[in-house]
Amino acid sequence: MKKLVARSETIPAILLVLAFVAGAMQSKFFLDVRYLLDSSTLYVETGLLAIGMTFVIVSGNIDLSVASMIALVACVTARLMGAGWSIPAGCAGGLILGLLLGGFNGLLVAKVKLPSFVVTLATMAVYRGIAQVLQGAESAKLPSGFVGIDMQHLPGHVPIPLVILLLIAVVLGLVLQRTLFGRWVYSIGTNEEASFYAGLPTSTVKIAVFALSGFLAAVAALLLNSRLGVARFDDARGLELDAITAVVLGGASIFGGKGTMLGTMLALFLVAVLRIGMGVANVKAEYQLAVIGTLLIVAVLAGNVATKLSAKR
């Protein structure tokens, strides 16, 4: 029992149950399983960002450019497919682009030795800017064969995007917590200098972590394209906030070295349930944003308090 209380996933799990109860009291549509499952496809993209962000934050960094990477990859793949590339080739192009964009962030952080928050603040503008220059105010249409993955279901009305998200979460959760690479990520986030002198390839790991974040943003971009059927430069605007909130709320330390994939996924569903609940209750977008922003601060505050308390004991 004591162990359960000390686990960082306990708080998001309890909050998740509370949010469900609150949501159910708001509206009778809320506990409709089919409605919840259908709505979940809206949060798969956030979830993919949060998975990549877990690696980034555990390594002691942050990636503010994720939503801009979605927009750029979405626009580029849509244009590639529009220019006659086959669907698999277009997808491959998008995924490689995501890997490169994320790798570029990693290179600047690891080799030019700049703080990740300014690097990714700048590339957030650069990537979104390229998408805007490329696409302007027009939307790029996607081929009809590519559209509608969110309408595909497994038996039991489980949407395919949700399955993809959970599969990736399980695999990358194992990578983070059960492989040497994963341990390196924790080690670097705990003490980068010590890790470097212990002989860990700190630069390579950091570049890999950012590249992974870019790759997952690209996967999210493909799912978004398939769900919306069009790509625009302002796709996914502000989504980095939801992703970071989910990771921090899931018990990861913003100072690095601490965090689990299970915590992130629980907190992601909490953010999703909150958003769905606020949507059902007709809360305006700007207010929703304010709630998520406040939640982020409260989550970090709670984490700091918890660390202080456990240090006292």
Next chain:
Amino acid sequence: MRPDVVHRLAALREAGTVVLLAGVVVAAMAKNPQFLDVKNLNSILLWIPLLVVVGMGQMLVILTRGIDVSVGSTMGVAGIVVGMLFRDHPGLNIYLGAAIGMAIGFVLGAINGGLIAWAKIPPIIATLGTLSAYRGLAFIACKGEQIDSNNIPDGLTNWALFGPITINGVTISWLIVWAAAAAILTAYFLRWTRTGRDVYAIGSHPEAAQLRGLPVTKVTFLVYSVCGALAGLAGVLYASRYGFVNPGTAGQGFELTVIAAVVIGGTNVLGGSGTVFGVLLGCLLLGTINVALAVLGIDAAWQTLVYGIVILIALTIDSYLQRLLRRLAVGA
């Protein structure tokens, strides 16, 4: 770093910004020889003041190794609330309005400062949270209704149209006077006050500053509060310049422009180095680029990309220069 190295770094960076500025002007003149005509000079001079006012606050924050991405939303809240006061009390003194705007900004900045200085939340996380929270606050304050131009007093909009000096049709507006006042006070504060020197010391080496007995927590709290107050003032100046305040667009995305101006002006994101003069050059450079884009007929869609690239260039140059100078200092 040794003081002489810091000074050489600052001088080098300022020279670099001047070269960039000259480059932009020459490029724009080559395309359009009339680039520096009265109309364009006036639009550059109209574009810069808000940037300078918020840039001074952002510079103080970045000097301490921090960042404040909530300034645009703070502008929005102050602009909206003061706009509502003007709407509901048409006789309200405009200077009192500006003071109220500053006070609102100060409170919002103090919340950031408290979260960062006492609750030890990393600046990017705290202000990313308040970026959204304050934007929501702007909507809540006015119930989503825009403050229209007929509610903004003429006295306020005149700050942008008239000024104490006009040379051959180029107006030095009252907005410029406000910006100059902010810059002079910031320069005085940083150069001649004990707390101002503490700001540099904290940014150069936070742990050493703490061990030296400097009031790190208090100074950190102060810089975010001042940054908020200046953003609040900028919210009122926004109403003056544009003549209306929309809760969604007032100051939206402005943090990016401001951070670009501050870092291209030579303020180091690793803290501890940067000058008011450099930031002013940075603001002038961004203002000129912005007007040049329009004159050269480049689509407004390029703006975000240009700001991002400007920040990346500044960061890379700074990182490289700093390593170079450190090596020189060790070699000497």
